[in-house]
Amino acid sequence: MSMGYLVGESAPVVWRGPMVMKAIQQLLHEVDWGGLDILVLDLPPGTGDTQLTITQQVILDGSVIVTTPHTLATKDAVKGINMFKTVGVDILGLVQNMSLFHCPNCNHDTHVFGSNKRVEKLCQDHDIDFLGDIPLHPNIGDDGERGKPTVVSEPSSERASAFLHIARAICPKIGLEGAGCQNS
Template structure:
C-alpha cells in the first residue's frame, strides 16, 4: 500500500488516531499529571530551549541535529513551535508529509536528518489561528504520531516561553535532557534562568547552556567585539545555577546566511571554526546522554 497525501485540517481536526478527548467529552485521565512515555522508535530525546525568542535557538537546534548525523548517529528534529515553525526554512524543505500504511506521519528528510514541523502541514504564509485546545491536540499528534523509523537521537526545538507546550512536553515525554540557549545579554539571561527553574521543577535533566552570538569578528579589520557587552554572561549564569557551560557560538554573518538559504553551517561549511563549535557541543551532549 503506497502512502497517501492527507488533508492537514482533516487529520488534525477530525481524525483522532491517538484517542485524545474531544471538546466537551469526559477525559479518561483522572486528577494528577499524565504518565510520561517514550517517543516510539527513538532512543534519546533532547530538547533545545531558550525561554526567549530571537536568541538563535532554532539555528542551534538544527545544527546540533546535523552534527549528530555527521557523527554517524540516526538523527531527527521535531519543530514543536506551532505558531512560528522555523525548521522547514532551515532545512530547505516543504510540502505536505505523507501518511504511512499504519496512519502515521512520515518525516521529511534533508542532509541525513529526518524532520517534522507544523510548517509542513500548513502553507508557508498561512497563520495558525488556533486556541489552546487545538494547539495541544496538534502537539500531541507531532509528539506521538510520527513514524521516525528508528532514531538514535531526536532534537526537540521548543518555542519561546515556559507555558503549555513546554509543560506538556516535560510532563508527557521522557526527556533525556534539555539544552538552554542564551545570548550574554541580561534581558535574555533573565528568561533563560526562568527556563532553568522550570525544567528543575519538572525534574528534567539540564545538560548545559550554550552561549550564542557572544563574539563578533570584523571580516575587514579582524578586530573582535562583544556585541552584547559581556563575554561571560552565560558562564556566570551557569556558575550561579549549577549548570554546565557547553560552549560558545560566535555572531557571524555566514551562520545567518547559511540558515536563510536552508543549508546550515554544519553542512555548508563543515571545516569552519563555526561548524567545529557546533560539533564540539553536540559531542559533549552525546556523551552526557550515553550516545558516545
C-alpha cells in the same frame, strides 16, 4: 519537521492551548521519525503550555538551555532553567548563542549582546555546565535557510567546529559515547 510546514508561510500561528497541544501530539506521535538516535526539540523561550506538555508527554534525556548574553535573554533562560528543575528534567548544559561577531573586514571581535560574564555567572549560580559558544555569523542563518546546516555546508569552518564541540559535550551526558558521537 517544523510547525512552519503545517501552516502557511505568512500565516500566523494564533492558537490557544488545545490547538497547540493537538499540534504537539501530531508532531510527536504521528510523524514517521524513522530510526533516530536523537530527536532535538527546539522550543520557544518561556515556560508555557508547549514546554510543559513536552515534559509530560516525552521521556527526555535532558534539556539544553540556549541564550544570548543579553540581559533579557538570560532572564528568560533562568525561567526555563527553573521550569526544567521543577518538573525534574536534567539540564545538560547551556549554550551561548550569538556570543561574538568577528568582523571579516577589520578582524575586530565584538560582543554584540554584551559581555559573556552574565552567562558565566548564570552557569555558576545554577550549577550548569557551559557547553560552548555559537558565534554571530550570517552564514549560519543562510545555511539553515538552504536546509544545509553549517556542519554540512562548511564542515571545516570555525562555526561548524563550535557546533561539533557542543554536540560532543552533550553525547556522554545522554549515553552516546560511541564512535558515532565522535564524528557528529
